Structures are given as C-alpha cells and as structure tokens.
Amino acid sequence: MDIGKIVSKLTLEEKVSLLAGKDWWSTVGIPEKGVPSIKTTDGPNGARGGTFSVKSACLPTGVCLGATFNIDLLEQIGKVLAEETRTKNARILLGPTVNIHRTVLAGRNFECYSEDPFLSGKLAAAYVRGLQGEKIAATIKHFVANDQETERMSISSEITERALREIYLMPFYIALKESDPWCLMTSYNKVNGQYASENAHTLHHILRGEWAYDGLVISDWFGTYSTEDAVNAGLDLEMPGPGLWRREKVLKAVQQGRIKEETIDHSVRRLLQVMEKTGWFKDAFDVFSTPERAIDVPEHHEILRNAAAEGMVLLKNNNSILPLDISKIKSIAVIGLSAKKPIYLGGGSSSVRPHYVISPLEAIQEIAAPYNVEVNYAQGAYTHSLIPYLAEDRLITLDGKEEGMMIEFFDNDDLQGEVKATKFYPNSRYKCNAIMPAGIDANHYSCRGTCRFEAPVDGEYTIGLVAAGPANMFVNGKKILSMNKMIIPGAYFTTRENEETVKITLKANMIYTITVEYRVTYRRPAVGFQIGVLEPIDDLIVENAAKVAEKADIALVFTGLNFEWESEGFDRSSMDLSGRQNELIRACAAANSKTIVVNNSGSPITMPWLDEVQGFLQAWFPGQECGHAIADILFGQRDPGGRLPTTFPKRLEDTPAFINFPGENGKVVYGEGLYVGYRYYDKTSTDVLFPFGFGLSYTTYKYSDATVQQQAETADNVSVNVTVNVTNTGSRTGQEVVQVYVHDKLAKLSRPDKELKGFAKIRLNPGETKQVSITLDRMAFGYYDDKTEHFVAEEGDFDIIIARSSKDIVQNLHFTLKKTMQWVY
Incomplete structure (x- = not known):
C-alpha cells in the first residue's frame, strides 16, 4: 500500500476531516479515495464493542495481571483480546493502561498493573506484542500522570523532571522500546500546567522528539482542549467525533500559517499506517457493516x-489451613454477597458484558457435590454504594421475547410523537456513550426506560434513581421521583452523590413496572440512568451469617469493593471495606476458628481483623472465570501464583501521597517525588501490612548458587547476567517469582534504597531445580540527572539483590560498573 500516494490525492479539507472521529468509536472514511473508516473499542480487559448489549470475554483486570509477574501469560492475553476485538469489527483496542499506583485511593488502580514502572512496562510490552502479533493495534494509555480521577479533566499533576522520567514515563518508554504500540492515548489532566494532549514537553519534546515515536496519538474521549497547540504538539486524532477542535478550526489555522500542511500530512499518514498494519485496507469494506458478534470461544x-488464578495472592495461611482437602470436610459456610454475586471487574470504560460469570458459590458447590459436602450460604452484609440495580435474573420480560429493560427512543427532548427505535438492555442500567439508533441525535433526544420485577417479600423497599440530566421515575404509572443533576466534568454519573431515593411499600409476589423518562439536551460524556431496588433491610444479617459459620467445618467469608466503589470517574474516600463487612468477618471468625477471607478489590484495603482469621486470599477483579479460579486456589487445584504488584500499607496515613492527595486549587503536587510505593516505605522505614512482591505458595523453595557476571560492555551500554538456582523443596508443584533489585551504593543524587530491575516466574515440580537467568542493561543502573538532562549510570559499586519480595532478601551480590555512561534514551 502506497500511503504517500493516497495522502497526495487528498485535498486539504479531506485530510483535515481525518483528524477527528466520525462518531463515538470510528474515524472518518473517504471511500472514494480509498480511505476506510476504522473502528476503536474499549478496553484493557475485554473488547466491549459499540454498546454494552453485545457480550464479550471479560478478562482479569490490570492489577490482577500485574500480580502474575508473567510475561508469557500477558502475550497470551493479548492474543485473546485480538480475537475478541475482531468480533466487534474493530482494529484498534484502547489498552493497555500503564498509569502508576501513586495512591491507594485512585479509582482506576484496578485497571493499571502496578506501583512499579519496570513491572508495568515489561507486562505492557508483552500484552502489546500479543495483540499486535494478531494485527490488532494496541493503544497504550494514558500519557501521562493520570494517576487519580478527582478533577481528572482539569487537575495539573505537578511533577519534578526526575520523577516524571524515572517513574511516570518509564512504563511507556519500556513498552515503546520493546513492543512499538501502534497507538497511544493522551490523558485528560495537565502536566506541570499544560494539558497532556497539547503538552509541548511530554508530547512534542519527549514522545515525538527524544523517543522518535511515529505511531498514532489519540486523545482520550473529550480530552482535546485546543486546536493548533494540540496538532503542533503531535496529537493526531481527536475523539470522539465529530470533534470540537478540528475541521474548520484546523483549516483556518492552516490558512493563517499557525499549522503547517506538512504537519497535517504526518498525522494523516500515521492514521493510514495503522490501517495498513492491521490489514484494514483489505478487510474494511467487507467487515465494517456487519453486526458485532458475541463469540464465546x-x-x-x-x-x-489460569490468568485469574495466577494473579491471586495468598497473603495469610496459618497452620497451612489452605489448600482445603475436600475429602476431609463435611460442611462449608460460604458467607458474603460477592460469593453469590461475584465482583469480577471495576467500573468505567473498561467494563464489558461478559459471556458468562462463574460465582465462587457455584464453583465451590461443583467441587463439594461429588463428596456430599454440605454448602450453606448467607449474605452476611450489605455492600452497596448505590441502591442495587436490577440484574438480568431479577427482570421479567416485557414482550415474552426480549429480556431486560426496554428503551424507547424519541427524536426530540420531550418524548413526543412516535417511537423512533426500541432497544433492550440486559439490566436496569442505561449507559449511552456509544452507537445511537438510526435517526437519533446523540446530543438531543429523549427516551423511556421500562422494566418489570417481582417483589419477593412484603415490606418497605428503597427505590433509587441515578441520572445524568433530567429524569422522572414512575412505579405502576405513579410518579415517585423527579431529578435534574449536573455531573462534574470527568465524573461518571453512577456515584452516590448523583442518586435520589424514595421508600415505598410493596407486596410479595406482585409484579411492578418501573418507568423512567429521560432527556438529553446537549453533548456531554456522561449520558444515562440507573434504576435501583433494595429489598427490606435485615438488621440481623451479620448475626445470622455468624450462626451459619458456627455450624460449619470451614467458614469462607467473601468480601470486596465492586464497581460502585472502584471505578473510572471518581476515587475512593478511604481504604476500608464498605458497609458492615469488617464486622461480618469478625463475627464469623469469633464463631468459627477456621475462617478464611477471600477479598475482591482492585486496591489495598485495611484489615483490622487480620489476626483473627486463619487465611486471606487477595483475588482482585478476576474476570468471568472468577469463581473457578478462586476455588482452584482454595482447594489446591492450582498453586497461588500471584505476588503483590502494589504494597499493602497498614493505614492510609502511612502512604506516600497521603498529604498531597487529591490536591487543591487545581494542582496535585507529587511531593513524594521518586519515592512511590515500596521506594517510599524503604526510604522512611515504614512498616507495611504486606510488601511489594510478596505472596505465599503451597510449597517451599530454596535458592542457591547465585552469580552476577558482566557479559559485554560497549561505549554506551553494558550487559550483566544474574543467575540463581531455585529448587522446589516441598511436596506440591508450585510457581515462584524471582525478583532482582539494584541498589546504587554511592550515587551523586539521592536514589531509592532498591529498585526492581528484573524478574522471572518459574514453575517447579517437587524436587525440581531450575536456573533462572536475568539480564540487566544500563537502565538498571541509571538515574535521570535533571541538571545535565541525561540518564547516567555512574561508575562504582552496586548491590544486586535477589529477593522474594521487596522485604524478603535472599542474597546480596555485588557488581562494579567500570565506567560512567550517559544517554538521553
């Protein structure tokens, strides 16, 4: 394909039209000139497609994948996502997310890999290789310093140059160097006072200049804030379409000499290169018009x-209570709402409607049934933030054919005239940021949502409505709520602050119809509403669960934070579990001395009850195979392979960003500098609950014969080989993660006590020994000198630390770098 020839045949107006999207997901096409429209899709843990109505594979989220420390697995994950992306007729996947876990409260931590830039970058590179090896473009995001959700569309991340280079840019650099992602997405926030999507330093000077990145740079959705500044800095594509800052504004800027036509040509060429690399020039006109498909492979x-299980981290295992031997158990108490209604993903743009979800309760029952083990369930606590929406299993069909909530669309903002289109949604959540029915203007329409459900018991119910904009709610035709709330820019509408509730008395076994009339009168990112129904509150729910636990041989307590607590669009307000979950754990532990906690969250939680339970498994957000993976670990069908990709502190006040989060007066100061995560806890000698890299196994390992040897040295690089033998000294097959940290013993500038610079995951049978070999290059020894504006690795002595975690040092080796090296990148 001669891309230059295509560009030369386009008029200036046609070229400029390609610099902004056509609609929410797709670019503009010019078929008469041979330029097709190419489609993007969210996201990092599943290819959702244009709407939430088509099912997709739901993968473990980023933090769970980060906990695997498994590069080969991440490549495999990329291949799965490539297959899924094709079923949605897209060729650009909006992932991976490689922002840093700067604060434990960040709402999107679950989507990102780690607090460590090296681990994040290596895993992202593998993910990208897997994806692009199947000709699907990866979009690494969000560039850069989008490490919180609070005021994300306006906050300025104030960062020193050293911290920017060594921590926040590093995952992008590693991934670009090792996998060349074909697309990159800018972030909403400002970096040192200038928006990331037009930032002269990060986008133009570093990305396009020093790194010579020539891939397609895409704005986050509604994350473009200027015309010539963004175009000249290197932002190629404004999304979504039709765009606010391109087209006529760009044409005028070219005519006035503020943007060169050559710059426009470069952006167009980058877009066409993505089409060529993905094979889209050949496929587009046959594929694009076909419906999206849900193919469960x-x-x-x-x-x-396997990916979900490999990411799960066993943090406590007193008296080797795990794995459970099902043949020696007569009864199991399964406690907690998340055992029955699994917490498998977080909230926001990475959400998908999964092909299926296996609950922990289902999986435990599968294992218990052949042994006639009694399994008793109790909810134990309420965990919701919003009034729970009506899921598929609670909705009654409206026409005998389609399940879910019916949405009727009108082409005006007052529900007048004929219904122009009808769609069904699987639950009582209507979220529109996608493809609208034909004839409906996404910026100006109204709709009516209708759903039916059966009340299971008599009593006082709480009905909730969350809506982005004006809405009215009716029950059996009677108006019960009216609201019109403005959504904070950058926030999602499904937060507690945006909910209105009312209590009404319902009769058992009666069917009720809930209707919402909703209006959209202007263009905005957040569009939609959610209907919630909460049954009468049981004040004795904790006490009743404890009674169930008391009668069982083993009590498994499931806790967690779902998408209402961890999501794009807002940050957490505390590290605590929601509702009465802490009380529930303590009550069950008091009732049963063999209590094990399984927690699903995307970030660390406080654990005031840790000394009272026998076991604790951190299961993250593990995707659609949630229940199977958890049961595999609990019952020993798989070794817990995960290691913490982020430190679990004892309390919020101990964390690095505590005094500088979430910022004030439009700025958040990254006052901790380089000292993020374990780097901070090492520097301040602060005790933590569980350190970075930590995780227990069902077997034991012995390390021996560690060596460090320089393999090669050139004028501007060095290759150092670290080897160690690892033996499985236990009776079970297991997985170990060998970690290599580097400490500069005498640096000119302040440096962390140690930094992860290599890791390897190995699988060992009982008695088996394997040699692990990890190669370090100049970057392993270097730091950024903001005075000389270069990276530098100083001659002198270094400690090469072989470890099981950032706190569990196996052996300290020594290496001497014989000469100083300097480089830009």
Whole structure:
C-alpha cells in the first residue's frame, strides 16, 4: 500500500476531516479515495464493542495481571483480546493502561498493573506484542500522570523532571522500546500546567522528539482542549467525533500559517499506517457493516481461568489451613454477597458484558457435590454504594421475547410523537456513550426506560434513581421521583452523590413496572440512568451469617469493593471495606476458628481483623472465570501464583501521597517525588501490612548458587547476567517469582534504597531445580540527572539483590560498573 500516494490525492479539507472521529468509536472514511473508516473499542480487559448489549470475554483486570509477574501469560492475553476485538469489527483496542499506583485511593488502580514502572512496562510490552502479533493495534494509555480521577479533566499533576522520567514515563518508554504500540492515548489532566494532549514537553519534546515515536496519538474521549497547540504538539486524532477542535478550526489555522500542511500530512499518514498494519485496507469494506458478534470461544476459558488464578495472592495461611482437602470436610459456610454475586471487574470504560460469570458459590458447590459436602450460604452484609440495580435474573420480560429493560427512543427532548427505535438492555442500567439508533441525535433526544420485577417479600423497599440530566421515575404509572443533576466534568454519573431515593411499600409476589423518562439536551460524556431496588433491610444479617459459620467445618467469608466503589470517574474516600463487612468477618471468625477471607478489590484495603482469621486470599477483579479460579486456589487445584504488584500499607496515613492527595486549587503536587510505593516505605522505614512482591505458595523453595557476571560492555551500554538456582523443596508443584533489585551504593543524587530491575516466574515440580537467568542493561543502573538532562549510570559499586519480595532478601551480590555512561534514551 502506497500511503504517500493516497495522502497526495487528498485535498486539504479531506485530510483535515481525518483528524477527528466520525462518531463515538470510528474515524472518518473517504471511500472514494480509498480511505476506510476504522473502528476503536474499549478496553484493557475485554473488547466491549459499540454498546454494552453485545457480550464479550471479560478478562482479569490490570492489577490482577500485574500480580502474575508473567510475561508469557500477558502475550497470551493479548492474543485473546485480538480475537475478541475482531468480533466487534474493530482494529484498534484502547489498552493497555500503564498509569502508576501513586495512591491507594485512585479509582482506576484496578485497571493499571502496578506501583512499579519496570513491572508495568515489561507486562505492557508483552500484552502489546500479543495483540499486535494478531494485527490488532494496541493503544497504550494514558500519557501521562493520570494517576487519580478527582478533577481528572482539569487537575495539573505537578511533577519534578526526575520523577516524571524515572517513574511516570518509564512504563511507556519500556513498552515503546520493546513492543512499538501502534497507538497511544493522551490523558485528560495537565502536566506541570499544560494539558497532556497539547503538552509541548511530554508530547512534542519527549514522545515525538527524544523517543522518535511515529505511531498514532489519540486523545482520550473529550480530552482535546485546543486546536493548533494540540496538532503542533503531535496529537493526531481527536475523539470522539465529530470533534470540537478540528475541521474548520484546523483549516483556518492552516490558512493563517499557525499549522503547517506538512504537519497535517504526518498525522494523516500515521492514521493510514495503522490501517495498513492491521490489514484494514483489505478487510474494511467487507467487515465494517456487519453486526458485532458475541463469540464465546471455549479455548479462552482455560486461559482466563489460569490468568485469574495466577494473579491471586495468598497473603495469610496459618497452620497451612489452605489448600482445603475436600475429602476431609463435611460442611462449608460460604458467607458474603460477592460469593453469590461475584465482583469480577471495576467500573468505567473498561467494563464489558461478559459471556458468562462463574460465582465462587457455584464453583465451590461443583467441587463439594461429588463428596456430599454440605454448602450453606448467607449474605452476611450489605455492600452497596448505590441502591442495587436490577440484574438480568431479577427482570421479567416485557414482550415474552426480549429480556431486560426496554428503551424507547424519541427524536426530540420531550418524548413526543412516535417511537423512533426500541432497544433492550440486559439490566436496569442505561449507559449511552456509544452507537445511537438510526435517526437519533446523540446530543438531543429523549427516551423511556421500562422494566418489570417481582417483589419477593412484603415490606418497605428503597427505590433509587441515578441520572445524568433530567429524569422522572414512575412505579405502576405513579410518579415517585423527579431529578435534574449536573455531573462534574470527568465524573461518571453512577456515584452516590448523583442518586435520589424514595421508600415505598410493596407486596410479595406482585409484579411492578418501573418507568423512567429521560432527556438529553446537549453533548456531554456522561449520558444515562440507573434504576435501583433494595429489598427490606435485615438488621440481623451479620448475626445470622455468624450462626451459619458456627455450624460449619470451614467458614469462607467473601468480601470486596465492586464497581460502585472502584471505578473510572471518581476515587475512593478511604481504604476500608464498605458497609458492615469488617464486622461480618469478625463475627464469623469469633464463631468459627477456621475462617478464611477471600477479598475482591482492585486496591489495598485495611484489615483490622487480620489476626483473627486463619487465611486471606487477595483475588482482585478476576474476570468471568472468577469463581473457578478462586476455588482452584482454595482447594489446591492450582498453586497461588500471584505476588503483590502494589504494597499493602497498614493505614492510609502511612502512604506516600497521603498529604498531597487529591490536591487543591487545581494542582496535585507529587511531593513524594521518586519515592512511590515500596521506594517510599524503604526510604522512611515504614512498616507495611504486606510488601511489594510478596505472596505465599503451597510449597517451599530454596535458592542457591547465585552469580552476577558482566557479559559485554560497549561505549554506551553494558550487559550483566544474574543467575540463581531455585529448587522446589516441598511436596506440591508450585510457581515462584524471582525478583532482582539494584541498589546504587554511592550515587551523586539521592536514589531509592532498591529498585526492581528484573524478574522471572518459574514453575517447579517437587524436587525440581531450575536456573533462572536475568539480564540487566544500563537502565538498571541509571538515574535521570535533571541538571545535565541525561540518564547516567555512574561508575562504582552496586548491590544486586535477589529477593522474594521487596522485604524478603535472599542474597546480596555485588557488581562494579567500570565506567560512567550517559544517554538521553
């Protein structure tokens, strides 16, 4: 394909039209000139497609994948996502997310890999290689310093040059160097006072200049804030379409000499290069018009089950209570709402409607049934932030054919005239940021949502409505709520602050119809509403669960934070579990001395009850194979392979960003500088609950014969080989993560006590020994000198630390770098 020839045949107006999207997901096409429209899709843990109505594979989220420390697995995950992306007729996937876990409260931590830039970058590179090896473009995001959700569309991340280079840019650099992602997404926030999507330093000077990145740079949705500044800095594509800052504004800027036509040509060429690399020039006109498909690939099930299990981290195992021997158990108490209604993903743009979800309760029952083990369930606590929406299993069909909530669309903002289109949604959540029915203007329409459900008991119910904009709610035709709330820019509408509730008395076994009339009168990112129904509150719910626990041989307590607590669009307000979950754990532990906690969250939680339970498994957001993966670990069908990719502190006040989060007066100061995560806890000698890299196994390992040897040295690089033998000294097959940290013993500038610079995951049978070999290059020894504006690795002595975690040092080796090296990148 001669891209230059295509560009030369386009008029200036046609070229400029390609610099902004056509609609929410797709670019503009010029078919008469041979330029097709190419489609993007969210996101990092599943290819959702244009709407939430088509099912997709739901993968473990980023933090769970980060906990695997498994590069080969991440490549495999990329391949699965490539297959899924094709079923949605897209060729650009909006992932991976490689922002840093700067604060434990960041709402999007679950989507990102780690607090450590090296781990994040290596895993992202593998993910990208897997994806692009199947000709699907990866979009690494969000560039850069989008490490919180509070005021994300306006906050300025104030960062020193050293911290920017060594921590926040590093995952992007590693991924670009090792996998060349074809697309990159800018972030909403400002970096040192200038928006990331037009930032002269990060986008133009570093990305396009020093790194010579020539891939397609895409704005986050509604994350473009200027015309010539953004175009000249290197932002190629404004999304979504039709765009606010391109087209006529760009044409005028070219005519006035503020943007060169050559710059426009470069952006167009980058877009066309993505089409060429993905094979889209050949496929587009046959594929694009076909419906999106939901194809549940059986071969994916085991991959996703294994990925989820490999990410789960066993943090406590008193008296080797795990794994459970089902043949020696007569009864199991399964406590907690998340055991029955699994917490498998976080909230926001990475959400998908999964092909299926296996609950922990289902999986435990599968294992218990052949042994006639009694399994008793109790909810134990309420965990919701919003009034729970009506899921598929609670909705009654409206026409006998389609399940879910019916949405009727009108082409005006007052529900007048004929219904122009009707769609069904699987639950009582209507979220529109996608493809609208034909004839409906996404910026100006109204709709009516209708759903039916059966009240299971007599009593006082709480009905909730969340809506982005004006809405009225009716129950059996009677108006019960009216609201019109403005949504904070950058926020999602599904937060407690945006909810109105009313209490009404319902009768058991009666069917009720809830209707919402909703209006959209202007263009905005957040569009939609959610209907919630909460049954009468049981004040004795904790006490009743404890009674169930008391009667069982083993009590498994499931806790967590779902998408209402961890999501794009807002940050957490505390590290605590929601509702009465802490009380529930303590009550069950008091009732049963063999209590094990399984927690699903995307970030660390406080654990005031840790000394009272026998076991604790951190299961993250593990995707659609949630229940199977958890059961595999609990019952020993798989070794817990995960290691913490982020430190679990004892309390919020101990964390690095505590005094500088979430910022004030439009700025958040990254006052901790380089000292993020374990780097900070090492520097301040602060005790933590569980350190970075930590995780227990069901077997034991012995390290021996560690060596460090320089393999090669050139004028501007060095290659150092670290080897160690690892032996499985236990009786079970297991997985170990060997970690290599580097400490500069005498640096000119302040440096962390140690930094992760290598890791390897190995699988060992009982008695088996394997040699692990990890190669370090100049970057392992270097730091950024903001005075000389270069990276530098100083001659002198270094400690090469072989470890099981950032706190569990196995052996300290020594290496001497014989000469100083300097480089830009």
